[in-house]
Amino acid sequence: MTETGQSIGGTNPTAAMLVIGDEILSGRTRDANMHHLAxxxxxxxxRLAEVRVVxxxxxxxxxxxxxxRGSYDxxxxxxxxxxxxxxxxxDAIAAAFGVGIDVREDARAILATNYADPERDLNPARLRMARIPDGATLIDNPVSKAPGFRIGNVHVMAGVPKVFNAMLDAVLPTLRHGQAVASRSVDIALPEGELAGPLxxxxxxxxxxxxxxxxxxxEGSYGAVVVVRGLPEAxxxxxxxxxxALAP
Amino acid sequence: MTETGQSIGGTNPTAAMLVIGDEILSGRTRDANMHHLAxxxxxxxxRLAEVRVVxxxxxxxxxxxxxxRGSYDxxxxxxxxxxxxxxxxxDAIAAAFGVGIDVREDARAILATNYADPERDLNPARLRMARIPDGATLIDNPVSKAPGFRIGNVHVMAGVPKVFNAMLDAVLPTLRHGQAVASRSVDIALPEGELAGPLxxxxxxxxxxxxxxxxxxxEGSYGAVVVVRGLPEAxxxxxxxxxxALAP
Structure with missing residues (x-):
């Protein structure tokens, strides 16, 4: 892909993902959100151009x-x-943007709908989930209410896959979409070393x-899936x- | 983990992973190597402290x-x-280290053992796999021969999980090991919002x-797995x- 990778859908928006979690880095949990987002x-x-896990x-x-956030759309x-x-x-996102963070009334109101008795159940720990950096916009969480938020070009979402996916469903329509890149896969039952020259x-x-x-x-046999991507589809x-035509 | 995460096994070596592949970022392939390495x-x-995918x-x-390579062991x-x-x-690794790269005789000899007729089968494409940056040490690949290599503190390994795992088996004994951090998991059938304060x-x-x-x-019920990590085990x-004791 070297030379052409960046030019595929060259005017398409670019994106990066940041996975936050000791449990991924310790090997306790296998991340599922990266593959879904991709x-x-x-x-x-x-174009998802980079992922980091910290x-x-x-x-x-x-x-x-x-x-x-400085490198991607x-x-x-x-x-x-x-x-x-x-x-x-x-708190870390607020620090990164150099803005304040506090419990916000709209986020608290959304959390309150989760409970029969918000006065009792909306304890200090749960109110932490209503702490939103100044200037952020809430992201809807239809699964468990506690909202994500967008600040600048950064979308802050949950780690639980069911919630992450639901938040992404809410976010996707708000993004500028590019032209979906056409893709075709061809399975060639040849060792890559024989395929490589003609390919x-x-x-x-x-x-x-x-x-x-x-x-x-x-089962002991070598082959390769060749993926062709780009535009136009033809x-x-x-x-x-x-x-x-390179297949044996 | 905030305050204490970095001090757990504070003298243990640190590591980072770099996953290289358009197929991961396009969502075609689900990475498996990160979880195994972790x-x-x-x-x-x-301590695996950071992962990037590019x-x-x-x-x-x-x-x-x-x-x-400047930030981790x-x-x-x-x-x-x-x-x-x-x-x-x-080639990218050679560029990163500012060293030359060419087909190396020891790597070519290893590749040759894969073929009945190396003169015929070791074509220019396959010889690309014997291109090793100057000053690197080979990493054994018992699965498909084509070696990985280590240069400085960077270990360059295959993307195919079976080969990645075999190369890692070869590399692990060469690394400085730290003290294995003790870990205990406790499943608490409480919503995190009720667990959070006492926790x-x-x-x-x-x-x-x-x-x-x-x-x-x-199945509609909220709970949390609490993971305690550190030393000593007691x-x-x-x-x-x-x-x-926080369980209901």
């Missing part, structure tokens, strides 16, 4: 958010916005497309046909 | 490797070391430990008992 953004014509530590979160974070002492994402020639004949080769080993189909 | 490093007492583009790879990369035109990791008090009583809360929703067990 697929959803690709379908919306938004620990639940404010300096690490601030440094990553600051780097990513959109940033999406997951994790660390619950009620417990280790949920520090909202490089095909790639050279289609310089405006991205052609990636993903090797596999299945060009992708023509290149995929050229790739398919 | 578990293996944790078991070895090495596209198959040299500037992105160079920037990430340069940042990570060890860096592990996965992806982009095959024979096809889109496999650019080795913060437990955390405050055990300031040298990391206590993380990971909420879940199962302190972790005492804190886990305090957490367990």
């Amino acid at each position: 697929g959803q953004l690709t379908a919306a014509g938004i 620990a639940d530590e404010e300096p690490a979160i601030v440094a990553a958010v600051t780097a990513l 959109y940033v999406f974070t997951s994790g660390g916005i619950g009620p417990t002492h280790d949920d520090i994402t909202a 490089a020639e095909v790639a050279a004949r289609h310089p405006a497309l991205s052609i990636g080769s993903y090797p596999y080993i299945r 060009a992708v189909e023509a290149a995929a046909a050229d790739v398919a | 578990g293996q490093l944790t078991a070895a007492g090495i 596209a198959d583009e040299e500037p992105a790879i160079v920037a990430a490797v340069t940042a990570l 060890y860096v592990f990369t996965s992806g982009g070391i095959g024979p096809t035109h889109d496999d650019i990791t080795a 913060a008090e437990v955390a405050a009583r055990h300031p040298a430990l990391s206590i993380g809360s990971y909420p879940y929703i199962r 302190a972790v067990e005492a804190a886990a008992a305090d957490v367990a």
